[in-house]
Amino acid sequence: MAETRPEPTGTAGPNRLMRVLDRVVGGVEWLHRNSRRDAGPARAVDHDLPLVISEIRAEADGVRSLRLSRPGGGPLPAWQPGAHLDVLLPSGRTRQYSLCGPPGERRHYRIAVRRLAEGAGGSREIHDELCEGDRIVARGPRNAFPFVRGRSYLFVAGGIGITPILPMVRAARTRGADWRLVYTGRSRASMPFLGEIGDLPAERVWIRPDTEFGVPAAGGELLAHAPPGAAVYACGPVPMITSLRLDLPGSTARGLHWERFSAPPIIDGRAFSVELARSGRTVEVPADRTALDAIGEVMPEVAYSCRQGFCGTCHVPLLSGQVRRRGRARGDDVALCVDRGRGPIAVDL
Ligand code: FES
Incomplete structure (x- = not known):
């Protein structure tokens, strides 16, 4: 990105x-x-794509690949090199994984996941809980x-x-x-x-x-x-x-x-506050953390995926204040994972 x-x-x-x-x-x-x-630009593909895990393979220490197919067989949406899937895991987490099979392959998608013991749980869920034959839902492919x-x-x-x-x-x-x-x-x-x-x-x-x-x-x-x-x-x-x-x-x-494949560093960050309008709570964002991280402490269910500002999962409407933009949020939206307030801001969350 x-x-x-x-x-x-x-x-x-x-x-x-x-x-x-x-x-x-x-x-x-x-x-x-x-x-x-x-x-x-990458275009969001919002419809759900039900998939079945047809094969799991160990590819390296801590890395497994998943072959994904339509439950009833049949061709999958076309994709180009660089494309990724948004994978909606059974826990409700959404994670993005690059398609790594042969370009143009339409019968199966292949993704590969490294298990991150200290991660936020998505890779552990894939490694520890998903088996061949399990069903997942994906969105995409799209290409950033x-x-x-x-x-x-x-x-x-x-x-x-x-x-x-x-x-x-x-x-x-x-x-x-x-x-x-x-x-x-x-x-x-x-x-x-x-x-x-x-x-x-x-x-x-x-x-x-x-x-x-x-x-x-x-x-x-x-x-x-x-x-x-x-x-x-x-x-x-x-x-x-x-x-x-x-x-x-x-x-x-x-x-x-x-x-x-990791969040960008925060350079010269400044502290600001975010008012979550729906609950009336105000969250303080330290200079060295993102709004997404700070909000996640009081609202663990806050949605995110890429943590790099491009996927749109964490975008929410900005109600007041000004932001220093770092992601691809447009109009009155703010990307909680990378955008920072120039002062106090309020969001529709
Ligand atoms: S999590 Fe993807 S844009 Fe923020």
Whole structure:
């Protein structure tokens, strides 16, 4: 997802770094957003899609894949590389997972989930409670990470970030593009789909587990594999994406498109309060937390999914006050997961 811009004040070291970073890659960020606009925005698909879990496979330590089919068989809605499903779990939680099967596959969808012991519970529910034959409901597919047609690509995946990247690699291969894949992770045992990746042309793939190199890869090290003029598509943890952004101007690549699988950091946050109009309660949001987190403490049922400002699940109408926008909420809506009040705000919640 497009990373948020830092707010304009603050002197702490990391904040200064992010401001420098923002200046260094400002043009790249524009290219990223412009490319996305060319490909069209993600569109919500609001109808429920009942699915049955037809197969569960262990793909790596703590990672399982789910094959999802229509309960009665039949084709599923079409999708493009980069697309994801909103999965509505039996507990009521909603989580988003990239489609990682072959592009164009309509009989089954495949998603992969890493179990996060300290997470909010969605991945534990999938790992610990769901079995083959169980039914779930999904919405989508929709695409917030569109894959734009080009001649050359560098794909960079970190761990479970391989999921949106795999269909892109296959599509690039089918189109006859010049491509390279760099796949990083803590160890080979933790990296899903290494078997499938082993079937790709070895001269185009670099597997780089931290355990075999001692340290995580720097952005420049990853970008050194880019064909000249390549578009870079990356999905992985925040430090990997940040390092790529920082080192991109010194590389031969021409643009960076990225998706993270964690919430963006809060840069130079300021405290504010949110009045929840329906209950009359007021919640104080500290400088280092999101409104969604603060509201979640008094209202655990508050809905969310991506925590990055793009899926729309946490958007609520803004009744008063002004917000510093970080997500894709439009009009009078506010994205509780990323937007921040410029002062006290009130929302219809
Ligand atoms: S949780 Fe997705 S936009 Fe806030």
